[in-house]
Structure formats: structure tokens, C-alpha cells
Amino acid sequence: MEERMEMTGAGEFPAVTKPNYDRFEELKAFDETKAGVKGLVDAGVVKLPRIFIRPPDELALEKLNSHIQTHFEVPVIDLAGIDRDDRRKEIVDEIGRASERWGFFQVVNHGVPATVLEDMIEGILGFNEQDHEVKKELYSRDCQRRVRFSSNFDLYKTRAANWRDTLNFDMLSPDLLSSQALPAICREATMEYTKKIIELGYTLFELLSEALGLEPNHLKGMDCAKGCSISNHYYPACPEPELALGTSKHSDPAFLTILLQDHIGGLQVIHQDQWVNVHPIPGALVVNIGDLLQRKVPIESVCGVCGEEGEPILHVLKQCPFARQVWLLSQLGLRSDATRADSLASWAEEIMKPHGEEELSVFFIIAWSIWKHKNEYTFTGVKMTPFNCVQRANKLLVDFHNANDRAVPESIxxxxxxxxxxxxxxxxxxxxxxxxxxxxxxxxxxxxxxxxxxxxxxxxxxxxxxxxxxxxxxxxxxxxxxxxxxxxxxxxxxxxxxxxxxxxxxxxxxxxxxxxxxxxxxxxxxxxxxxxxxxxxx
Incomplete structure (x- = not known):
């Protein structure tokens, strides 16, 4: 189980689909129980329902990489002595390095009492272990509700549902905290936890401001700390844990996330293309630099392949390091960084003039293969080498020439x-x-x-x-x-x-x-x- 507070300003695997499998209907049936995955556990399921089984390509990739071991350890920063000038400078430097190199770190001696953390975990456990009839009163997919219980906010959008239930407290404010909106079983614990975590959040924003060479109140003055939300994730025992995930790969869209793990662990972060375990430390809190704080640009303008700014199509196909390698390895042997073309149209014209339509066809197929790889990597995590990307393009050449002769599918x-x-x-x-x-x-x-x-x-x-x-x-x-x-x-x-x-x-x-x-x-x-x-x- 975990609590997250976001500051917002090649083996054999089970078949996931069958001809008579209606995934939407199965998702809907699960959703309408309003019981979440805890309801499935209480019902005694011994086989993982299909909606939770990860796609074969994900499972195969995980098995392929299972032998990889990493020596990396997520940085742990001790906030003790933060009021002493000499120690504060050390802490600021440590946070700056961890934020720049990792985007993640753990903090200890952070000022939030251990009893507050323990009470919060116990309160959320108590909520989830209540009778189903009590919890379903809060079950909702209405994002406008400040307090809501659900399973998978993106249930109808993902390739595989996650094995978790979540109790959300969104955009908490003093007015809400003083009301009766919070579940009684965890109300007192949540109010105290929220107060302490917000105080820690203010401190972290000050330290981050100083690490950036700014005045301590700079990020707070930009309203980075204005508003917050708590997502309380609950992961009951899974009948086939090797086939499912509690939480899929993602990034946090807020400014800052402060995460409380229980003693079981399971959280991983990616560092230098390797998944690294965040080992639970008694009393520690995990800090994640969110997307809004990492960059001063919208998330959509960040390339999903190389991580650089420039998600627009011209970057993906021409400027991205992956794309540049593909063009060099291709039969065209292009140096995509040598052209001055500022649009796809002008670049295509450059190819057309000396080579003609045949080479232009090859150009478009290679471009398609690069773009498809971008989508595959962004949405499924499947990454191929530039050489394999070229191989796929070559195999598609025959299909390209025959494309106009294909019959219209009967399904239209x-x-x-x-x-x-x-x-x-x-x-x-x-x-x-x-x-x-x-x-x-x-x-x-x-x-x-x-x-x-x-x-x-x-x-x-x-x-x-x-x-x-x-x-x-x-x-x-x-x-x-x-x-x-x-x-x-x-x-x-x-x-x-x-x-x-x-x-x-x-x-x-x-x-x-x-x-x-x-x-x-x-x-x-x-x-x-x-x-x-x-x-x-x-």
C-alpha cells in the first residue's frame, strides 16, 4: 500500500484475447460491482481475470530483462540539521544532484512523526478492509468529486488494468479537511498526515528553489505548492502476480510527489534505462520531481524516445538521435542532421529532386517505421534498435507497392x-x-x-x-x-x-x-x- 501526495499548481504466456472475448463488457462488469480488486479477492478468485493480464509483448520483454541486475541505489537525503547554515548548504547540494540525475530521492529526519505515517497507513488499510456496502457509497469515476473510491482511473483506456484500488482526496483545502467529507475511519489520520506533508512540501520547495540558485520562496511564489491531492493505493494479494502490475509505468504530471511506502515495497524507478528498486526505509518518504517541475515545456513537447524537447513530428523523424541512426543505416544513407529542411514537405522535395518517386517511397516507409517505433515505445515500453527499425522498413517495401491493390475489408x-x-x-x-x-x-x-x-x-x-x-x-x-x-x-x-x-x-x-x-x-x-x-x- 502507498500514499502519494502531489503538489499540483521469450517464454509462453497466456492468451489475452479470444474470438468471443468482449473486453469492454468485462471491464464494465467489473466496474459496475463497485467492489474493486478487493471484491475479487473476497470472492475467492484463483485465476487472474483477463482484463488484468499484461500483453504478451510486455511479459516477454520483462522475462528477457529479468537477468539484468543493477548496482544503483536511489539517493537518501538526511534533512537533520536543516536549520544550520553549513548543513543546509549540504542538503541543498544533495537535493540538487539527486533531482538533476535521478528525479527521485528518499528523505529521512523530515519532521513528520513516525506515528503520523503509521496512523495513515492503518487508516487506509481500515478503509479498504471495510464491508463492500460501506465503500461503494464513495465509488465514482467523476473526477469532480473531491473524495472518491475507484479501481483504475484509466480502466477503459489501458491495455491491461492494474491490480489496485484507490481512495482519492483531490485538491484538499482547509475547508474540506474541516468537513465531514473524509471517511470516518481514516478522517483524523488523514487530516494530521496532510498537515504535516504540506509543511514538508513547503520545505522541499524552498530547498529546490535554492538548488536552482533562486530565492527560497521562488517556487512557492509561483504557486507550485498551491493545492494538493492524495492518492491512497491499496494492493491486495494477487492470485497470479507474475501476470499483472499494481501500477504501470508512468510519470507524475504534478510539480512534486511525496510518497509513503509500507514495509512491503515494490516501487521501482527508471534510471539510465534500468529499473531500480526503491527499498523501503522505516520512516522515510520518497520524493519525485514531477513533470511540471522538471521542464518548463508541456509534456507533449518532450520526445518519448530520447527525452529531449521536441515531440513535433519533425523532431521525431529527423532530429531525434534514434532517427538519425536509422537514416544512416537505411539504403538511402541519409544524414538527417545535414538537411536544412524546416518541414516534412520541403524535406520530401529534397529527396524527390535527385532520386525520383521510387526513392521517395523508400523515404516515406522509413519515416513510417520510425514513427511507429515512437508510438510503440511511448505507449508499451517496447524499444527496438535502429537496425531493427530499418529491417522492418525493408520488409514493408513490397507491401507499399501493393497497397493500392488491396481489397476493401469486409468489416468496413x-x-x-x-x-x-x-x-x-x-x-x-x-x-x-x-x-x-x-x-x-x-x-x-x-x-x-x-x-x-x-x-x-x-x-x-x-x-x-x-x-x-x-x-x-x-x-x-x-x-x-x-x-x-x-x-x-x-x-x-x-x-x-x-x-x-x-x-x-x-x-x-x-x-x-x-x-x-x-x-x-x-x-x-x-x-x-x-x-x-x-x-x-x-
């Missing part, structure tokens, strides 16, 4: 005219138009409900596009992003582009250039409870 839904969706579904129609005179384009999205009533619409201008197919692919991506912004969870995406719908519904690898964008569409589709694709005649 076709309609001859617009019709309202059934039930609570929303239908989202997309379209893209290219203006030949300036090379710019515009994509449009229209959202209607089951009555055919207009819910929302959006139009967006895009520049420097290459093909009509790419415009349609971008329209599909913008469509899903727009639907997510609206909070819609059940949609049918409808387009008059048969090639786009074919690519989105096919299980085969699509090696066309627009598939760089369509990979994003497929990934976004997992964020919905229901997302299907339909072709409509223009």
Missing part, C-alpha cells in the same frame, strides 16, 4: 447517406479540403447525437500538407481529439475517404505516409468506451 461499414446513430452514440463526420493555389488545407469536424441534433463543430487550418489522403488522416486525428475535449466517450467516426477507413479498420500494417498520423488515430481510439469507423458515400 458503408452507408449511402447520413443516418442518426443508435442509442447514446455520437456520430462525428470529418472532411478535408486542399487549396491548390497556396498548398494549405482545412479540416472540418461535425458532431451530432442520436437525434441528429448538432452538438458541436470545428474547423482548423493546416499548412504544408502533401496529399489529400494525409489531409483526411489529419482530419481523423483532429476529430478524436475534439471529441475527447468535449468529453464524449462513445462515437462513430464517419468519413467519405474509403482509403482512410480501410487503413483504420484493417489489422494489417499500412505503410503509406498518412499512416504516421493514422497510428495516432488508432492510439487515441483506445481512449473511448466505444469508437468505430464508418465509410459514407459523398
Amino acid at each position: 461499414t458503408e452507408v449511402s447517406s447520413w443516418s442518426a446513430p443508435l442509442g447514446n452514440l455520437f456520430k462525428v463526420d470529418i472532411d478535408g479540403a486542399l487549396h491548390l493555389e497556396d498548398g494549405n488545407a482545412r479540416v472540418g469536424v461535425v458532431v451530432r447525437d442520436h437525434n441528429g441534433d448538432l452538438i458541436a463543430a470545428m474547423s482548423k487550418r493546416i499548412s504544408h500538407t502533401l496529399t489529400a489522403a494525409l489531409i483526411e488522416a489529419i482530419a481523423a486525428r483532429e476529430c478524436l481529439k475534439f471529441a475527447l475535449d468535449l468529453g464524449i466517450q462513445e462515437i462513430i467516426l464517419e468519413s467519405d475517404s474509403i482509403n482512410i477507413i480501410r487503413a483504420l479498420t484493417s489489422q494489417e500494417e499500412n505503410s503509406s505516409f498518412e499512416s504516421l498520423v493514422l497510428d495516432d488515430v488508432k492510439t487515441l481510439s483506445f481512449s473511448f468506451h466505444h469508437c468505430s469507423f464508418s465509410h459514407v458515400h459523398q
Whole structure:
């Protein structure tokens, strides 16, 4: 079990899916019990339900790396003597080094009494071991509720659910703490724990400010310490622990996370591409530098492969060290850092002039392989070498030449005219138009409900596009992003582009250039409870 406070300003593995396996229905059935994983344990399960079994590629990768041992140890910083100038300078230096090199460290002698930590752990254990009927009153997926109990906030979005239940106290304030909103069984412990952890948080922000060469109150003055939330994770005994995770790989989006482990441990952090155990130390607290404090840029602008700033497509395909190695190893032998092209369109033109369309096709396939690797590594943790990335591109060359001859899959839904969706579904129609005179384009999205009533619409201008197919692919991506912004969870995406719908519904690898964008569409589709694709005649 753990409490987290965030300052916010090649073996054989079980088959995960079967032809008659409806994952959504199984997730829904589990969710509707409002009992969480503790309810499964209480029911006496001896086999892990399929929704919790990790994908075979993850299990295989873990087994492959299981022999790797690391000598790394997460830094432990003693805050004793912090009020003495000489010792404070040492502590500031230690925190600066740990934050820069690790982003994680443990603190001891931090001023939070051991009894406060013990009472908090006991209080959360007490809550989770209550009768199901008591806990389910707080069960909710409504993020607006400040106090809520649930299992997996992202239950419907991940490839495998985590084996944990969580009691959340969001955006705690003095008003909430003085109310009766907190569960009685852990109310007193939570109030005292929160008060002490907030005090420690202020101290840590002062030390971090000084480590950055700033005035002690600088980060506090930026409201980095304004507001907080507590996530109390509970991990009951798992029937097949080798197949599941309590918490998947992630980063914390807040400024600072202070984490209390129990004596069992299990927390790991990644350091120099190796997973390192955070060994429990009696009375210690784990500190994680969150995404908002690590960088002054949005998370989306950080490359998921190399960790450098520059998530936009040009960085991923051209500037990322991984991409540069791929281009050099490829049959094109390109030095991607030598070109002055400032857009994909201008870079493609450079390739087209001396080599012609054949080499341009190879260029696009290599670009697709690089982009696909980025998505695989970002969302599943599967990483390949640059050489393997080139090998995959070479194997796709034949597919690329035959792509236009493929038959339309039977699974595509076709309609001859617009019709309202059934039930609570929303239908989202997309379209893209290219203006030949300036090379710019515009994509449009229209959202209607089951009555055919207009819910929302959006139009967006895009520049420097290459093909009509790419415009349609971008329209599909913008469509899903727009639907997510609206909070819609059940949609049918409808387009008059048969090639786009074919690519989105096919299980085969699509090696066309627009598939760089369509990979994003497929990934976004997992964020919905229901997302299907339909072709409509223009």
C-alpha cells in the first residue's frame, strides 16, 4: 500500500484475447460491482481475470530483462540539521544532484512523526478492509468529486488494468479537511498526515528553489505548492502476480510527489534505462520531481524516445538521435542532421529532386517505421534498435507497392447517406479540403447525437500538407481529439475517404505516409468506451 501526495499548481504466456472475448463488457462488469480488486479477492478468485493480464509483448520483454541486475541505489537525503547554515548548504547540494540525475530521492529526519505515517497507513488499510456496502457509497469515476473510491482511473483506456484500488482526496483545502467529507475511519489520520506533508512540501520547495540558485520562496511564489491531492493505493494479494502490475509505468504530471511506502515495497524507478528498486526505509518518504517541475515545456513537447524537447513530428523523424541512426543505416544513407529542411514537405522535395518517386517511397516507409517505433515505445515500453527499425522498413517495401491493390475489408461499414446513430452514440463526420493555389488545407469536424441534433463543430487550418489522403488522416486525428475535449466517450467516426477507413479498420500494417498520423488515430481510439469507423458515400 502507498500514499502519494502531489503538489499540483521469450517464454509462453497466456492468451489475452479470444474470438468471443468482449473486453469492454468485462471491464464494465467489473466496474459496475463497485467492489474493486478487493471484491475479487473476497470472492475467492484463483485465476487472474483477463482484463488484468499484461500483453504478451510486455511479459516477454520483462522475462528477457529479468537477468539484468543493477548496482544503483536511489539517493537518501538526511534533512537533520536543516536549520544550520553549513548543513543546509549540504542538503541543498544533495537535493540538487539527486533531482538533476535521478528525479527521485528518499528523505529521512523530515519532521513528520513516525506515528503520523503509521496512523495513515492503518487508516487506509481500515478503509479498504471495510464491508463492500460501506465503500461503494464513495465509488465514482467523476473526477469532480473531491473524495472518491475507484479501481483504475484509466480502466477503459489501458491495455491491461492494474491490480489496485484507490481512495482519492483531490485538491484538499482547509475547508474540506474541516468537513465531514473524509471517511470516518481514516478522517483524523488523514487530516494530521496532510498537515504535516504540506509543511514538508513547503520545505522541499524552498530547498529546490535554492538548488536552482533562486530565492527560497521562488517556487512557492509561483504557486507550485498551491493545492494538493492524495492518492491512497491499496494492493491486495494477487492470485497470479507474475501476470499483472499494481501500477504501470508512468510519470507524475504534478510539480512534486511525496510518497509513503509500507514495509512491503515494490516501487521501482527508471534510471539510465534500468529499473531500480526503491527499498523501503522505516520512516522515510520518497520524493519525485514531477513533470511540471522538471521542464518548463508541456509534456507533449518532450520526445518519448530520447527525452529531449521536441515531440513535433519533425523532431521525431529527423532530429531525434534514434532517427538519425536509422537514416544512416537505411539504403538511402541519409544524414538527417545535414538537411536544412524546416518541414516534412520541403524535406520530401529534397529527396524527390535527385532520386525520383521510387526513392521517395523508400523515404516515406522509413519515416513510417520510425514513427511507429515512437508510438510503440511511448505507449508499451517496447524499444527496438535502429537496425531493427530499418529491417522492418525493408520488409514493408513490397507491401507499399501493393497497397493500392488491396481489397476493401469486409468489416468496413458503408452507408449511402447520413443516418442518426443508435442509442447514446455520437456520430462525428470529418472532411478535408486542399487549396491548390497556396498548398494549405482545412479540416472540418461535425458532431451530432442520436437525434441528429448538432452538438458541436470545428474547423482548423493546416499548412504544408502533401496529399489529400494525409489531409483526411489529419482530419481523423483532429476529430478524436475534439471529441475527447468535449468529453464524449462513445462515437462513430464517419468519413467519405474509403482509403482512410480501410487503413483504420484493417489489422494489417499500412505503410503509406498518412499512416504516421493514422497510428495516432488508432492510439487515441483506445481512449473511448466505444469508437468505430464508418465509410459514407459523398
